[in-house]
Amino acid sequence: MYRRKVLMIKRAREPYKGLWALPGGKIEANEFMVDAAIREIKEETGLDVSFEDYLGLVSEHLIEKKAIHDHFLLHICRLKPKKGSKISAQEEGEVAWFTMKQLEAQKDEMVPSDYEIIERMVNEEEGNAFACVIEKKGRRHTLRSFESMSCQSR
Numbered sequence: 001m002y003r004r005k006v007l008m009i010k011r012a013r014e015p016y017k018g019l020w021a022l023p024g025g026k027i028e029a030n031e032f033m034v035d036a037a038i039r040e041i042k043e044e045t046g047l048d049v050s051f052e053d054y055l056g057l058v059s060e061h062l063i064e065k066k067a068i069h070d071h072f073l074l075h076i077c078r079l080k081p082k083k084g085s086k087i088s089a090q091e092e093g094e095v096a097w098f099t100m101k102q103l104e105a106q107k108d109e110m111v112p113s114d115y116e117i118i119e120r121m122v123n124e125e126e127g128n129a130f131a132c133v134i135e136k137k138g139r140r141h142t143l144r145s146f147e148s149m150s151c152q153s154r
Helices: 033-045 100-105 112-123
Strands: 005-010 049-064 067-081 095-099 129-137 140-148
Touching (some): 005 100, 033 049, 049 112, 100 112, 112 140
Parallel strands (some): 049 129
Antiparallel strands (some): 005 095, 049 067
8 A cells, every 4th residue: 555555556467367467476486585575566566665564474375276276385475666767568467546435446457365465464454374265267366265363263
């Protein structure tokens, strides 16, 4: 969240091809999580950013044909664009800033867990660890659960 807007990327590749998503990617060998977050934002959006805060972890299962197809461990960070840094066209997909009102209107065109991440972890700063299940049938992705893994909720 920067100036009440969230940076999103329209994914050009699977999984979640064609859906708006929070930018991100894989941690490379010998790379720290913070460095990976900064690098991935640069690669996917062209923005130079600085690290502000670690918001938590989402353990996400993508179910396809009644089996776990992918398991992602998502480290959620708050990053801030450096002064003068601008979005540039990227191969990963279209990039845009969205207000919360715009995200609400685009909810069906987003990775389902990303909307929950923005609502609960970025806006409300609720909890710091969540378990998530998304089911894919054809081109449709449905959020089956997004639950806190904190000790208080058990």
